[in-house]
Amino acid sequence: MRALLLLVALAILVGIVLVFTGVVSLQQTQQAQAPKFEMKVKDVNVGTTTTNVQVPAVEMKTKQVEVPSISVTDHNQAAGQ
Numbered sequence: 001m002r003a004l005l006l007l008v009a010l011a012i013l014v015g016i017v018l019v020f021t022g023v024v025s026l027q028q029t030q031q032a033q034a035p036k037f038e039m040k041v042k043d044v045n046v047g048t049t050t051t052n053v054q055v056p057a058v059e060m061k062t063k064q065v066e067v068p069s070i071s072v073t074d075h076n077q078a079a080g081q
Helices: 002-021
Strands: 024-030 036-041
Touching: 002 024
Parallel strands: none
Antiparallel strands: 024 036
16 A cells, blocks of 8 residues: 555646746647647657666686585484495
8 A cells, every 4th residue: 555655646746847948838728617728749859879878897716615514314213225
């Protein structure tokens, strides 16, 4: 229930930010019992571009280290089995 309320609050906050920044513009076109609104939304273009970036290089080395080990011995079995 809290997660649902958090999502609703987040959606309202995102809507307020979009209107405040001008990405979404609301205009009332009719003032009556059931007012009509016109919503103008700016175009958003999504694409890719090629650029050079520095990325870290990971190097693998084999090194001998002591690690914990566990062994289990079953003393309840009969000898010879």
